[in-house]
Amino acid sequence: MRIRVLGSSAGGGFPQWNCNCANCTGVRQGTVIARARTQSSIAVSVDGVDWLLVNASPDILTQIRDNPELQPARAVRDSGIAAVLLMDAQIDHVTGLLMLRERQTPLPLLATPEVFSDISTGFPITGILSHYCGVAVHELGIDGRTADVPGLPGLQVQTVALSSKPPPYSPFRGNPRPGDNIGLLLQNPATGARVFYAPGLASVTPDLLDLMAGCSVVLVDGTFWTDDEMQRQGLSKKAALDMGHLPQSGPGGMIEQLDRLPPTVRKVLIHINNTNPMLVEDGPERALLTRHGIDVAHDGMDIEF
Ligand code: MLT
Ligand code: MN
Ligand code: ZN
Secondary structure, eight states: OEEEEEEOBOTTOBSOTTOOSHHHHHHHHTOSOOOOBOBSEEEEESSSSSEEEESOOTTHHHHHHHOGGGOOOOSSSOOSEEEEEOSOOOHHHHGGGGGGTTOSSOEEEEEOHHHHHHTTTTSOHHHHHTTTTOEEEEEOOSSSOEEEOTTOTTOEEEEEEOOOOOOTTSTTTTSOOTTSSEEEEEEOTTTOOEEEEESSOSOOOHHHHHHHHTOSEEEEEOSOSSTTHHHHTTSOSOOTGGGTOOOSSSTTSHHHHHHTSOTTSEEEEESBOTTOGGGSTTSHHHHHHHHTTEEEOOTTOEEEO
């Protein structure tokens, strides 16, 4: 079973269109050693032909062009994207659904009832798509049961409810519900191997750490290096934790959490904000991660499990 990282950046991408932070300027001008990255999405496949798209990024058309595997061309209109699963209703994870409207059959869409409610009200994508291909709704519970993925025999998924907030346009912004934001366990039933994917993760509870310890790979929130990263650069009033993202550095941070996992678990950071200093490949932050055995995802990265 294979994961292809389509987009390893957080919302905004890297470089971000209007940002002149040190990283964005440096990557534009070629003065820092760093790779540009598109917005948050991965694809999962059993056979390398049919794929589950996990999150539909605003950059999806670029991502499909960059990953020809997603375009198998078996018919005059065709796609390797068999189904789409959403982790939350944030712009960086759902906007790409609108770009898939030319499908000739309803798009199989997996999400929690909470995410379906946000994308039919605050950001009414399913209503808009009903005038085009429409969606085939597959609700995901947060009861710990495994679910099959339509069109992808041999892959099983299990959701993990995470504490976070729905997006600013959600009618439930002020009253978060379990299911607004999920982590995902991808399971290979043939081998028992599991991957945990959580691009937005505000806290690592002991239960979650146990679950991660049983995985072969964890692909987790790499948004911010420090809690005040955006504030310090004058880019936002919000701290990382206010936005539902546990910073990597410092006491209780992601590095410390990942250090608790057994050495059998491959650790990869994903959903990286353009301000994050670990994007600089020859910088001290990247060297620290290497010493802790932690990888940084990039667009095009393949993970086998
Ligand atoms: C987030 O995960 O916090 C989002 O990427 C924010 C956004 O897209 O604006
Ligand atoms: Mn995001
Ligand atoms: Zn920037």
